[in-house]
Amino acid sequence: MERTALRRRLMWQVATVADVRRETDTARTIVLDVPDWPGHLAGQHLDVRLTAEDGYRASRSYSIASAWPGSDTGSTIELTVEQVPDGEVSPYLVDVLKVGDPLEIRGPVGGWFVWTPDQDGPVQLIGGGSGVVPLRAMLRAHAAAGSTTPVRLLYSVRRPESVIYVSDLKELATSDDVDVRLVYTREAPAGEPRVGRIDADVIERHAFGPEAGATTYVCGPTPFVETVADLLVAAGHDPAHVRTERFG
Amino acid sequence: MSQANYLDGNAAAGALSEVFAVDLTTAVGQCNGCGQTAVFAEARVYVDAPGMVARCNGCESVLLRVVTTPHDTYLDLRGLTYLRVPNS
Ligand SMILES: Cc1cc2nc3c(=O)[nH]c(=O)nc-3n(C[C@H](O)[C@H](O)[C@H](O)COP(=O)(O)OP(=O)(O)OC[C@H]3O[C@@H](n4cnc5c(N)ncnc54)[C@H](O)[C@@H]3O)c2cc1C
Ligand SMILES: [Zn+2]
Numbered sequence: 001m002e003r004t005a006l007r008r009r010l011m012w013q014v015a016t017v018a019d020v021r022r023e024t025d026t027a028r029t030i031v032l033d034v035p036d037w038p039g040h041l042a043g044q045h046l047d048v049r050l051t052a053e054d055g056y057r058a059s060r061s062y063s064i065a066s067a068w069p070g071s072d073t074g075s076t077i078e079l080t081v082e083q084v085p086d087g088e089v090s091p092y093l094v095d096v097l098k099v100g101d102p103l104e105i106r107g108p109v110g111g112w113f114v115w116t117p118d119q120d121g122p123v124q125l126i127g128g129g130s131g132v133v134p135l136r137a138m139l140r141a142h143a144a145a146g147s148t149t150p151v152r153l154l155y156s157v158r159r160p161e162s163v164i165y166v167s168d169l170k171e172l173a174t175s176d177d178v179d180v181r182l183v184y185t186r187e188a189p190a191g192e193p194r195v196g197r198i199d200a201d202v203i204e205r206h207a208f209g210p211e212a213g214a215t216t217y218v219c220g221p222t223p224f225v226e227t228v229a230d231l232l233v234a235a236g237h238d239p240a241h242v243r244t245e246r247f248g
Numbered sequence: 249m250s251q252a253n254y255l256d257g258n259a260a261a262g263a264l265s266e267v268f269a270v271d272l273t274t275a276v277g278q279c280n281g282c283g284q285t286a287v288f289a290e291a292r293v294y295v296d297a298p299g300m301v302a303r304c305n306g307c308e309s310v311l312l313r314v315v316t317t318p319h320d321t322y323l324d325l326r327g328l329t330y331l332r333v334p335n336s
Contacts, residue, residue, distance in 0.1 A: 010265040047262035061259055109261035111271035112289030222253060243289075246255045 008038070010106050012049060017101045018076050023164045027082040027130065028094050029065060032103065034077060039068045042141035043114035043134045043217070043245075046079075046107025050089055060089045063133040063219075063245075064108060067140035080164060082130035113217060113245040117145035122214040124207050126198070126228050128156040131220025131247055136165055138217065139172050152179040154206055156198050156224070159187035181206045203231050210236040215243065222246040257289035260300050263314045266321055270333050278329040281309030288331070 019031035042064075049059040066078040083094040097103065115123060115138040123142070125135040132155050142151055157163050163182065173180040183202060188195045208214040216237065218228045225244045232242050257273045264272045273289040284306040291302040291311055299315040304327070313324040325331075 009267070009269045010262070045258070045261070059262075061262065106262050106265065109265045109271070109273075110258045110289075111261075111274040112287060113258055222255070244256060245258050248253060248255055248259075248295075 010109065012104050012106045014102045015105050017097055017099050017103060019099060020097070023080060024162055026094065026162075027080060027164050029078050029080045030093065030097065030103075031076050031078050032105070033075070034105065037068075037075070037077060038108070040064055040077070040108035041111070041114040041116060042067050042137040044108040044110045044137075045134065046105045046109065048079075048089065048093070049104040049106070050092060051104070058088050059106075062093075063137065065133045065136050067137055067144050069144075080130065080133045080136075082164070110245075113219070113243050115141065115215070115217065117141060117147045117149070119149075119215065120213075122150040122208055122212050123152070124214045124216040125151065125153040126156075126207070126216065126218045127153070128198075128220025128224035128228075129158075129162070129247075130164065131218075131224065131245070132164055134219055134245065135217060136168065139169075139178065142178070143172060143175070148177050150177050150179075150208075152181070152206065152208060154181050154183060154198065154202070156183045156185060156220070158185050160184070160189045198228060198231070200231055200235065203228075203235050207232075207235075210238065213241075215241050217243050217245075219245040220247055222248060254292040254294050254303075256293055257287070257291040257302060259293045259295060260288075260291075260302055260314065263300055263316060263321070266316075267314075267323060272331065272333070274334075276332040277311060279304040279307060279309060279311060280327050280329050282307035283329075 015032040015034040018033040021029040045061050045063040047059050047061050051057050062079045064077055065080045081090050081093040084090045127135045169180050172178050183198050184195055185197050218225050225246050229244055233239055261273045275288050277288050278285045292305050294301045301313050302311045311327040315322040
């Protein structure tokens with residue numbers, strides 16, 4: 001599966017929208033039926049291409065949100081798209097695309113920002129906004145494999161309503177091996193006194209320390225990824241164990 | 249796109265997958281400019297349709313460029329001394 005997921009030349013192909021699901025006011029999950037999907041690794045992404053009537057084309061990358069094979073998704077794969085105001089591609093994917101529509105894709109791609117259940121050591125996941133998408137695939141892969149590797153997720157969101165995968169994360173967090181911690185930057189729910197970004201203190205309190213030998217995956221908007229990666233290195237983490245994915 | 253708005257090598261994976269059957273984002277490349285070796289996923293990628301430019305995260309010099317036209321994909325690899333890809 002790993003071989004086929006990584007070793008072949010890829011061309012654009014047409015997937016069909018099998019289902020759509022609202023996650024928040026601005027984000028939704030798109031379930032895709034892809035003919036002959038070769039399988040993928042948690043953390044990989046694909047490219048989506050839209051073609052306008054006049055032939056103008058725009059393509060963007062989207063992380064695969066589901067694990068493969070996904071007990072939850074059968075033979076389909078999932079993407080979760082957060083709408084960027086005035087964006088070219090994301091508003092179409094979030095508001096216009098409907099069940100039964102074709103969608104051009106190219107993937108799966110990316111073999112670096114991936115986690116596999118046979119990997120050694122604890123796993124630290126740090127996501128900002130839609131950066132939680134590939135991390136969710138890793139959490140689902142962890143659950144699907146029955147892995148007992150300790151995993152911690154630090155997830156930075158603006159406010160409680162911006163949390164993507166609320167019920168999913170609650171369910172995953174009931175496992176002894178998985179710790180989910182939300183950080184609210186604008187507005188926190190009742191009972192959560194801290195409002196603010198991930199800083200050195202949050203990293204020290206809630207992330208694995210440098211001695212744990214964890215592999216850390218950081219994903220989100222470019223400035224978020226830069227800040228978190230710098231904080232980790234300043235806290236003594238080996239840069240070689242910090243993997244990043246910038247969403248732009 | 250502003251300097252702060254670069255992506256990383258992962259963002260070039262799709263375009264490169266049309267040309268290479270192996271995943272180049274995990275390949276280790278040596279920069280011709282400063283001699284640094286790094287996993288390609290750690291390069292800085294600037295997306296500026298129809299092309300894509302990957303720069304060394306050490307010295308900012310251009311490692312590779314990918315331009316896709318309706319008929320062909322152009323690859324310019326002049327900034328790389330080598331790319332190391334595992335055999336299996
Ligand atoms: C490897 C990879 C995986 C990705 N996975 C996902 C994913 O799973 N879900 C997802 O929603 N997005 C993901 N993205 C981001 C996605 O590719 C697009 O950049 C995003 O959907 C915006 O595209 P757009 O065409 O709507 O906006 P554009 O027309 O490209 O941009 C409009 C404006 O918004 C700004 N902008 C662009 N992207 C962002 C952003 N991410 N956050 C804030 N402002 C932005 C731009 O600077 C510009 O000013 C991923 C990106 C990469 C490189
Ligand atoms: Zn260099």
